[in-house]
Each structure stands twice: as structure tokens, then as C-alpha cells.
Amino acid sequence: MTIPGAPVLLRVRNLKTYFVTEHGKGTAQAVDDVSFDLYPGETLGIVGESGCGKTVTSLSILRLVPEPPGHVLPGSLIEFEGRNLLALPAPELRAVRGNQIAMIFQEPMTSLNPVFTVGDQIAEAAIIHQHLSRSAARARAIEMLRLVGIPDPDERVDHYPHQLSGGMRQRVMIAMALVCHPKVLIADEPTTALDVTIQAQILELLDRLQHELGMSVLLITHDLGVVAGHADRVVVMYAGRVVETAPTDALFERPTHPYTEGLLAAVPRIDAPRTRLHAIPGQVPAATAWPPGCRFHPRCPYAWDKCVAQEPPLLEVGDEAGHTARCWLVTEPERKVSKR
Amino acid sequence: MTLVDVRDLVKHYAGERRWFGLGRPQAPVRAVDGVSFTIASGRTLGLVGESGSGKTTVGRTMLRLQEPTSGKMLFDGNDVFALDVTRLRALRRRMQIVFQDPYSSLNPRMTVDDTLREPLEIHGLNGTVTALLDEVGLDAAFAKRYPHELSGGQRQRVGIARALSVEPQFIVCDEPVSALDVSVQAQVLNLLADLQAKRRLTYLFIAHDLAVVRHIADDVAVMYLGKLVERAPAGEIYAQPRHPYTRALLSAVPEPNPHTTKRRIVLPGDIPSPAHPPPGCPFHPRCPHPKKSQRCRTEPPPLRPITPGHDAACHFAEEPM
Amino acid sequence: MTLGTWLALFVALVVTAEIVRVLRHRAMRHERWRRFFRHRTTTWGLGILTFLVIVALAAPLVAPYDPDKQLDIVHLKNHPPSWTFLLGTDVLSRDVWSRTVYGARVSLGIGALGALVAVALGTLVGAVAGYYQRWIDAVLMRGVDVGLALPRIFILLMAVALWDGLPFAALIIVIGLTSWFGTSRLVRAEVLSLRQRDFVVAARALGAGSGRVIFRHVLPNAAAPIIVSAALGVGNVLLLEASLSFLGIGVKPPEPTWGNMIADNAPSIYTAPWSTLFPGLAISLVVLSLNAVADGVRDALDPRAEAA
Numbered sequence: 019m020t021i022p023g024a025p026v027l028l029r030v031r032n033l034k035t036y037f038v039t040e041h042g043k044g045t046a047q048a049v050d051d052v053s054f055d056l057y058p059g060e061t062l063g064i065v066g067e068s069g070c071g072k073t074v075t076s077l078s079i080l081r082l083v084p085e086p087p088g089h090v091l092p093g094s095l096i097e098f099e100g101r102n103l104l105a106l107p108a109p110e111l112r113a114v115r116g117n118q119i120a121m122i123f124q125e126p127m128t129s130l131n132p133v134f135t136v137g138d139q140i141a142e143a144a145i146i147h148q149h150l151s152r153s154a155a156r157a158r159a160i161e162m163l164r165l166v167g168i169p170d171p172d173e174r175v176d177h178y179p180h181q182l183s184g185g186m187r188q189r190v191m192i193a194m195a196l197v198c199h200p201k202v203l204i205a206d207e208p209t210t211a212l213d214v215t216i217q218a219q220i221l222e223l224l225d226r227l228q229h230e231l232g233m234s235v236l237l238i239t240h241d242l243g244v245v246a247g248h249a250d251r252v253v254v255m256y257a258g259r260v261v262e263t264a265p266t267d268a269l270f271e272r273p274t275h276p277y278t279e280g281l282l283a284a285v286p287r288i289d290a291p292r293t294r295l296h297a298i299p300g301q302v303p304a305a306t307a308w309p310p311g312c313r314f315h316p317r318c319p320y321a322w323d324k325c326v327a328q329e330p331p332l333l334e335v336g337d338e339a340g341h342t343a344r345c346w347l348v349t350e351p352e353r354k355v356s357k358r
Numbered sequence: 359m360t361l362v363d364v365r366d367l368v369k370h371y372a373g374e375r376r377w378f379g380l381g382r383p384q385a386p387v388r389a390v391d392g393v394s395f396t397i398a399s400g401r402t403l404g405l406v407g408e409s410g411s412g413k414t415t416v417g418r419t420m421l422r423l424q425e426p427t428s429g430k431m432l433f434d435g436n437d438v439f440a441l442d443v444t445r446l447r448a449l450r451r452r453m454q455i456v457f458q459d460p461y462s463s464l465n466p467r468m469t470v471d472d473t474l475r476e477p478l479e480i481h482g483l484n485g486t487v488t489a490l491l492d493e494v495g496l497d498a499a500f501a502k503r504y505p506h507e508l509s510g511g512q513r514q515r516v517g518i519a520r521a522l523s524v525e526p527q528f529i530v531c532d533e534p535v536s537a538l539d540v541s542v543q544a545q546v547l548n549l550l551a552d553l554q555a556k557r558r559l560t561y562l563f564i565a566h567d568l569a570v571v572r573h574i575a576d577d578v579a580v581m582y583l584g585k586l587v588e589r590a591p592a593g594e595i596y597a598q599p600r601h602p603y604t605r606a607l608l609s610a611v612p613e614p615n616p617h618t619t620k621r622r623i624v625l626p627g628d629i630p631s632p633a634h635p636p637p638g639c640p641f642h643p644r645c646p647h648p649k650k651s652q653r654c655r656t657e658p659p660p661l662r663p664i665t666p667g668h669d670a671a672c673h674f675a676e677e678p679m
Numbered sequence: 680m681t682l683g684t685w686l687a688l689f690v691a692l693v694v695t696a697e698i699v700r701v702l703r704h705r706a707m708r709h710e711r712w713r714r715f716f717r718h719r720t721t722t723w724g725l726g727i728l729t730f731l732v733i734v735a736l737a738a739p740l741v742a743p744y745d746p747d748k749q750l751d752i753v754h755l756k757n758h759p760p761s762w763t764f765l766l767g768t769d770v771l772s773r774d775v776w777s778r779t780v781y782g783a784r785v786s787l788g789i790g791a792l793g794a795l796v797a798v799a800l801g802t803l804v805g806a807v808a809g810y811y812q813r814w815i816d817a818v819l820m821r822g823v824d825v826g827l828a829l830p831r832i833f834i835l836l837m838a839v840a841l842w843d844g845l846p847f848a849a850l851i852i853v854i855g856l857t858s859w860f861g862t863s864r865l866v867r868a869e870v871l872s873l874r875q876r877d878f879v880v881a882a883r884a885l886g887a888g889s890g891r892v893i894f895r896h897v898l899p900n901a902a903a904p905i906i907v908s909a910a911l912g913v914g915n916v917l918l919l920e921a922s923l924s925f926l927g928i929g930v931k932p933p934e935p936t937w938g939n940m941i942a943d944n945a946p947s948i949y950t951a952p953w954s955t956l957f958p959g960l961a962i963s964l965v966v967l968s969l970n971a972v973a974d975g976v977r978d979a980l981d982p983r984a985e986a987a
Contacts, residue, residue, distance in 0.1 A: 067539035068510075183628040184409075213408035214566060215625045215644075218610040222624050240539065243612025266616050284544040285614050286569040292592065294551065295573055297544035301509050423880050450886040463877035466983060467899045476895075477885040504982040517881070524885060 027234055028056040028079070028098050028119075028202055034091035035071075035078045039306060046305035048074040048088075050258035056202065061228065061235040063249030063266070065242060067281075069302045070255040072238050076204050079103065079236075080115050098202070117147040120195035122188070124207035129191055130179040136163070136190045137175035143197045162193040167223055185216035189223065196227060203228075204236045209244065221248055242285055246270055251340065254278050257303060257313035260332065264341040274335050274343040276318045312345070319356040320347060361399040361560050362420070362528060366392050367429035369412070369419050373633070387633045389415040391584035392429075394661075397577075399527070402554065402561040404575030404592065406568055406607070410629050411581040413564045417530040420562070421453050422446060433528065451481055454521035458533035460513035464505040470516050471501040477523040490519040495549060511542035518549065528560045535570060547573055569611050572596060580604045583640040584632055586661055590668040600670035602647045605679060639672070649674040687740040695730040715979035724971025727964060735783035742777035747933040749773055757951035767953035769944050773933075775954050779961055782935040789851055789920050789936070790965065794912035796855025801862025802905055806893055808863070809870030820867065826860040832922070839928045850929065854916055862908045869901035902980045910973035914966035921962070937961050 035049040049071040056062050066072045077083045079096055081103065096103040098119065103111065120143075123129045131139060140162050141155035150158060156175065163171035166189040179187055188208065195203060205224065209217035225248060228235055237249055245252055245266065252269045254262040254277065262275040273279045283296035300317040303309055311329050315321040324346055333348040335341040347354050368391060373384025390412040397403045407413040419426045422438055431438040436449060457463035464473055474487045488498045494515040505513055514534060521529055531550065535543040551574060553559060565571045571578055572592065579589040580603065588601040599605045609623040625644045630636055636643050642654040653673055661671040699722060706712030716722055734741050744750065755772040758764055766775035808819040838853045873879060874897060882896050898905075921938030923929035925945070930936045932943070937958035944954035978984040 067541060185628055213629065214610045215408060215606055216628070217612075218622065218624045219626075221612070222622075241612060242540070242614040246614045246616045247612050247618070270614060270616050281540055282614055284541045286543075286547070286567070286573050288569040288572055288596065288608060288611050288613065289615075290572075292573055295544035295547055297548055298541035299545070301511065301542075302539075418880070421884055423884055447886040447888075450884060453884075455881065455884045457877040457881065459877060463881060465878040465882075465896050465900070467980070468895075469982075476882070476887070480886050480891075506983045520881060520885070 025058075026055045026097075027058045028236075029095070030054050030056075030075075030079070031095040031097070033075065033078055033094045033096065035074050035083055035088055035094075036091060037305075038087045038089075044306035047258050047308060048305050049078060050308070052255070052258075052260055054253050054260065054263065056234050056236060058201070058234055059228075059232055060250045061237055061248055063245035063252040064236065064238045064255060065240065065245050065252060065281075066255035067240055067302060069257075069305065071258040071305075072255050073206055075255070076121070076206050076236065076238050079204065080119060080121060081111060082121075113147070116143045116195075116200075117198045118200050119202040119204065120198070120200040121204040121206065122191045122195045122208050124210050130187060132179055135176050135178055136182070136193075140175075140190065140194050140197055143194060147198050158197060159193070162197050163190070165196070165227070166190070166193045167219075168193075183216075184212055185219060188212060188216075188220050192220075192223065192227070196231065196233075199231055200233060202234045202236065204238070206238045207240070208237075210240070217244075224248070242270075242282060254281075257308050258305060259313060259344060261314065261345070262341075262343045263332070264335070265338060268335075268338045268341045272335070272337055272341075274341070274348065275314075275345045276320055276347070277314050278343075280317075280319075320354055322353060324350075359399045360396045361434055362397040362562070363430075363432040364396070364416075364420060365394050365430040365432070367394070367416060367419060367431065368392055368427045369415050369424065370427045385633055387631075388584050388635060389632055390419065391635075393581070393584075393586050395579055395586065395589060397528075397560055397562060399560055400554075400558050401576045402563050402574055404571035404578040405562060405564045405581060406566065406571055406578060407581035408566055408607075408629055410583065410632055412584040412632065413566075413581050414532055416581070417455065417532050417562060417564050421450070421455055421530060423455070451524040452526050453528045453530070454524065454526040455530040455532060456514075456517050456521050456534045458536050460510045460517065460537060461505075463517045464513055466505050468504075469501065470503055470505075470508075473516065474501075474519055474523055477520060481524055483524065485523060485525075490523055491516075493522060493553070494519045495545075509542075510538050511545060514538060514542075514546050515549065518546075518553070522553070522557070525557075526559070528562070531561055531563045533564055533566065536566065543570070550574065567611065568596075568607055580607065583630065583635050585640060585671065586669075587641065587672070588668075588670045589661065590670075594665075594668050598668075600664050600668065600675040601641075601672045602645050602679060603641050604670075606646065647672070647674055647677070647679055649677050681743050684741055684743045687737060688734075691730060691733045691737060691741065694733055695726055698729055699726045710982075711979050714981070714984050715975040717978050717984065718971070718974060720971040721975030724968035725975070727968040728972060731783055731787065731961075731965065731968075734780055735787055738780045738784060742774075742780040744774040744777040746773065746778040746781040746935045757947060757954065759951070760953055766957045767951065769940070769954040770947050770951065771943075775940070775957055778935040778940055779937070779957055782937045782940055782958060783961065785847075785930055785934065785936040786917055786920065786938065786962075787965070789847075789854065789930075790913040790917045792851045793854040793858065793916035793920075794909055796852060797858035797912050797916070798862055798905065798909040800855065801859035801908070802866050802898070804859065805863035805866025805868075806870050806898060806901075809867040810874055810889070810893055810897065812871075816867070819863075823860045823863055826857070831857045831919070832926070835923060836926075836928065847930070850920075850923075854919055858912060858916060858919070862905070862912065865904045865908055866901055869904055870897055873897050873900050899980065903977045906973045906976050906980075907970075910969040911966075913969050914962070917962050917965065 031053045033049055033052045037046040037048055039046055052075055064072045074083060078090055090104055094104055137156055137159045140159040144150045144155045144158050160171045160175050163174055168174050168186060168189055209220050212220060239245060249266050251265050253260055256277050262278045273282055280298040284298060286295060298317055309316050311327055312325040315325040330344050330346045332342040332344050335343055335348055369389050370386040371389055373386050393416055395403060405413050405416060418424045420431050426439055433453060441449060471487050474490050478485055487501050491498055491500055496512065496515050535546050538546060554561060563571060563574055575592050578592050578595045580587050582603050588604045595604065599608055606623040606625045623646055627644045638655040638657055639659050642650065659671045659673045661669045664670050664675045703716055706716050750772045752772045755768050757770055758768040760767040764774055766779060769775055804819055808816040834857050835853060842849055879892060879896050882892050920929050920936060921941050924936060924939030925942035929938060932939060940958040941955050948955050
């Protein structure tokens, strides 16, 4: 939960991460002026579809974007405990990576090294950052495996990744990430590759660990259902931009940006009768040529000439603190007339 | 009228052979282990299961894209598994498949036009590529493009057009929307529903997600480790699931509602390997049912009617959880 | 070198440049061929190969001497390169340039045809094994294992012993028949993974027969490794021919090939390096050019490669 008045733990301001495409045919503006705050102890969900820039945002935080072709533009700020991570010399950055800010990825098979035992891989971070001896690190690895709910951790510590199931591998990834008790855990689609029943296990585990270890979680996902059940606040991204931010309840009860609204209506519901789904027409535009004005206007059912001419800033919706939307409808609600 | 009738379908994959591939095979993988169901003409059966449940194998074996180990598949009265190559090829026109992965389902070296023209050539049909594209909501200009120039949703539409090209009656939709973004997923699901209404199609809709199936299926069958564990009309199965696995699957779907009141059942453990399924009820090691007993560990429960039209394979299907 | 041969050489260069220019110009109209000329090295490779082929065809015009003629065994033995003998003379006082030019005919012929036989056979066996799997695969691949395990020279020696005085066509076939094992493995691995792909399953579901599936859906997508192995194969065949000549069982002397030029002159490599260096360079040049052209062909066949 967000502690009112608590200092910001991770502050992202005006983050721009661009990619030079092959043959210099253009610049993909994958992340284009993204700002948000992460408070101690909270879970912040970043939601969006493929190509919205959510993964590049998460990679930019730890400066893991491959350079070239990617580069973070000057003027971007990623402030963690008062230090700009983008300006940090490499050794100091390494002291933050995996130690104070850790990451888990979508694909647990490719994220683990197949030639080392899971114990070795979990112990590695502890040896690097906390200078533990081999035996102490091994004991820590076993402790971590127990923490993430892997049965027979004394035995499993000597297993190789291929001997584990997908769910088990994701637990190992989490154990690796948490071995140094980081303050921030960035979870990039942590359950997308998993089966539904295993996804439920992993999400429950993340909730429990956050509670026990008191860390902040940046939960990046395409799944509004996952966000609804596990995030305190939500940032919705579209076409490289933040289009709406809100406390979770407010977002689901009063979605303000037409994209959020459309996305929510498009989710197949298990509690609704068999109906035709609401689909957002068209495709996500290419990152090399975002539409002018509001980037959602070609797909928006309400767009009028102002949306084409001028991009709205993030406007305070006014119903609840921290609910903002990048849409002119906030100032001109009478315009909300669907053309379709 | 029943169009598709699958009876006791079994598909075992032979284990790896030692001695440079010439020796005795190891223990087989029981991908599909005695599955039976029927689909009436013009209806949709949703086949739901997690990875390793054998749902994809069921679809492919039915079209004989993989040879079955045993069982029967009657399509409009024809015994598909008994057909010779010529008759099978003729029947393939009437049964088609749409795939999950829009990146692997189109030949990267062929333009959309090549891809859609091929089936017309094979069967000597006089449909046109433009008409097919129009039917799936794509502009005729897409014909000149290669798959890598299309988005996931557009590729999936081309895959659907390819299946439609031979004017089939029955389509196996193998997770057609799982790889797509939510907004595009809705477009494709609506398209499939429209086409079904327009062309009187019959679908086997395979999915890992009960929420997606809700929006398209008339009947739902749930698979676990190669066996059907529950089968019922859609309304029935969502309102009153009988098998503990179906209940867990339903509760595990993350709902976009922060105030959901439903009780979440988190199953312990992993899905066992189909090469070594547990004895008795295949679900018993993970089953949260309070009545779970020794009987579940030894005696495999048959798929039996609980109420008329609603079958479940659980010794305690009548008991509340 | 006479004025006539210089002139012929010059004409050959001009013709080469013109052919490449026209090809490039025409290519710009088609997406596919634009991709072929995407890399500058491909153009160079194509130019060099064209030049070599023209020179080989026009050998009588470009070569100042009869390649087999021993000009003056006493005075002109191992003569260093000069204006008269552009690349020098060899141990038997034959003109190295003339022999290299005539040798190109035999060597390029053997290289191209031998590699063609090998790649065709390797592709066929690999595709059949990978597509049909089961016992066919097991039998074919065990055969390939045996083929790879047997020393090739040994097989060739047996063939030569049986045949006695190997004709040119037989030599090509023997070389082709013993060079396909690697390719078949490569193709099989590719086919194994491709046949699992959904578009191949889709083609079968549409009622396409095995032939159509293999030739339209599987092999075009396995083109990249096949082409690369063909380009490397030509190089290998040239070297194999050289080692056969070295053993005295290749093309019968005095007929020149780049391989037997190296073999004949190897003993004088320290005293007259030019007589081995130039045929050696010719082989390297062909292999390098082929690789550059192979890259271009690979891009041309792959619509995902960006056109320049």
C-alpha cells in the first residue's frame, strides 16, 4: 500500500528511449516522454499492449536497453533514492542492479543459464553484492528456494533449469531476483508464459513476498485482470506515452481515456453472458511514425478536430488524487459522443 | 444433426528410441487418452486445457494431420481414420484448421496472394483472393504483402481466409487468439463469430482460457492430462462447474475487477508429465476437493453424467466444494 | 604476352563490367533482385566470377601459349613473372598464365558440376529423411554417418582403382557422390524443424501432396543453409580435385587444372613460388566470390531481408 506523504522511491521523468532502425530508415520512438513515481511498498502496474513501450520503459530503468540501436535521450531522468541512474558510472550502476533494483522476465527458460545449477545462479548475486562465501551463499540459495515455495530446496538447489517445470523456473527467477532483498522488483510480464493455474500460484507468491519483504513492485503486464487483482496504482501506456494514471479502483470504475475504456470492454469476461466483444478498430501505429495530435485519435470513437491538431497533456480527472488522463474529454466532457 | 463425432480417441507418442533410432522405444507419452465428444452442425465446442493437456493433439489428430493411435472420428458419417489418401484429400476440403501462432502459420516466402491462391489451385476452385480478403476484413492491397509486413491480427485474418478458401464446413480453431493483444483478440473473435453465422460453420475452438471460450462456445469440454474431465453446455459449466479442476480454472482467470468477490482456488504443484501420469484420477495430486480419498488415488473416475447433458469425471462431482 | 592477348583481356574486363552493370540496372526494377545487390561485396563477387568464366570460355584468345607446351625446358624453366610471361613459367617451362586460364575451364567445370551433384543429392536425401522421418530417416542418416566416417580419399581411390583412367564425367560424379553428406545433415535438421511449423501443417491440411509441401513450403525456407553449403561446396570440390591431382588420380596431366598445377609445382614452391601461388590465388578468389554471391542469393530469396 502507498504510504501517504512517503518520499518517492523511484522517480521517472520525461523518459525518452528511441531506437535507430536498420539502414537508418527512421527512429522508433519506443518510449516517448514517460513520467511516473513509485512509492515504497506499493505495486504499480504498467499496462499496455505490445508496442506500447512498457517493456522498454522497464529496461531503461536499469539501463539494459541495447545500445546501439537504442539510446535514452538526454533530459530523461530516472531517480532512485536521490541519484539519477542514467548518469551513474558503470560500477555504481552495477551495485544497484540486482541488489537494490532487481528484475524478473517473461520467459523463465531463456532467462536462466542452462549450464549452471539453479543454486549457483541464485547464489551469484549474493556473492557479487554481499560478498558471501560460497557455503554461505549456498545456504542463502536454499533459504531463498524455500521462501519461493519450492519443495525439497536442499535437493532442488543442485538441479539444472531443464529439470524444472515452467512454474518452478519462474520461482527460481524470483528467488534470484530477491536474494539481495531489493527495494524495487521490476516484474516484466512475469506470468504471461505460464498456464492459468500456475499463473495464479506465481501471482499469489509475489503478493506474499512483497508483504513479507516490504518491497515495491513495478508490475508490467498486458493483462488488465492481473493488474486489477494485484496493483495499487496503474499506469496505462499507448504508443510510447502514458495515457492514463489512476489508483486501481478508480481506473476500473471510472476509466477516462477512451483507450482504457476500449481495452476494458475488449477483455473477455468470465462473469458476463455470451456477448459480442467490444473491439478497438485498427492497429497500433508504428513507432517510427506516431500519428500527429493525440496518438489514439485514429482509433478513437470520440475524436474530433482538436484531437488531430493538438496532443492533450496529462490532465487531472478530478475524481481522485492521482487520476490523470491524456484526453481532451477531461476538459470537454460534452464531446463524448461516439461516432460509431 | 451431428457433424463431428469423436469416439475414444487415443494418441500416444512413442518414446525415444535408443540404438541410433533403431532400438526399442521408451515409455510412450499419452498425449490423448480416450477422448469422446460430438459437435452438432453449426455449433461450437470449446475445448479447454492447459499445456500438456493434449487439446492441440486432439484437433490435429481429428484432421489426421497426425495419425491417431486408436479411436474413431466420424465426419458427416465418414470414418476419417479409415480413408485412403485420395479420399482423405478430398475430405480435407471440408475440414480446416486455424493456428495459434500468427508468426509461424504463414509461409514467410510467400505473399498473401500466393498463400490464398494455393488452395484454390489444389482443388481447382474458382474463388478469388480479393473476395477472401474482403470476407476477413482485409483490403485487396494486402495481397501483395509478405507475412512479415503484417501485424499479428492481420496475419491471423489471412490464416482464417486460407482456411475459408476451400469452403469448409468444420474448422478447428487452435487457440486462434491466444497470441494476440486484447483489442485485436476481440476483433478476431468477433470475425470468427460472424463467419460462423454467415457460412453456417462448425467450430472446435481450442483454448487455454475459459474467459475467451465463454464468448464463442455453445458447449465446453475441459481436458486434463489427455482426458476429458468435464463436458457440458456453456451456460451450465460456468454457472455450476462440477469437476474440481474446472472450478480451479474458473477461479484462476484474473478478472478485470478489483472488487471481485470470488474465492480464488490456487492449485498446488505442477501439471504432471503425460509420460508418467499419476495412477487413479490424473488430477488427484493437485485436487483441493475436501472429500478426496484413497479411491481417487487408485480408481480412475469415468466421465459420467451428473445431470442430463452435464458429464464430469470425478468420484465426488455431486458434492459441494 | 602479345598485344592480342592484352586486347582480349581488356575486352573481357569491359564485357564483365557491362554485364554486371546491366544486371544491376535490371535488378533495380524487382524487389527480389534489389535485395540480391544489397551488399557491395555481392556485386564484386559476381563481377569476379563473370570475369573468370569469360576468360575460361575465351581461353584461346586470352592465353598467349599452348598451356601444355614446354617452351624451353633449359632456359625458361621456373622463369619469374615478366612482361613476356605474365605469371612466370613452371618447372617444365610452361606458361603459368596460359595454364591458369585453361585450368579455369576444367576447375570451374568440376567445381560447379561436382558441387551441383553434391548439393542436389544432399538436399534430396536430407529432405526425404527429415520429412518422412521414422525408419527412412534412421536408415539414411546412419548411411550418412558411415559416409562421413569413411575417409573420402579412400573411397575415391577405390573408385579410381575400379575405373582405371577416370573420364571427366565420372570424376565429377565420384566427387559429387562423396561430397553430399554434410549438406544432407544440414538440410535434414532444417526440414525437421520446418515440418513442425504451422504453415507446413496448414498446407497438408489444405490437401497439398508431399511434393508440393516439400518443394513449395519446406525447401524454400531451408534455402539459406543449402546455398551457403553449395558455395562452400564448390571451394571444397576445387580443393578435393587438387588433392586428387596431387595423388596423381585426378585429371590426367598434362591437361591443366588449378589443382594439378599446385600439385606439379609444389616441390619448387620455395624457388618458384609463382607457379603455385597463382592457381592457389585463383581458387581462393573463386571461393570468396562465391560466398559473396551466396549471401546475395540468400537475401534475394528472403523477403524479410530489407532491400537497399
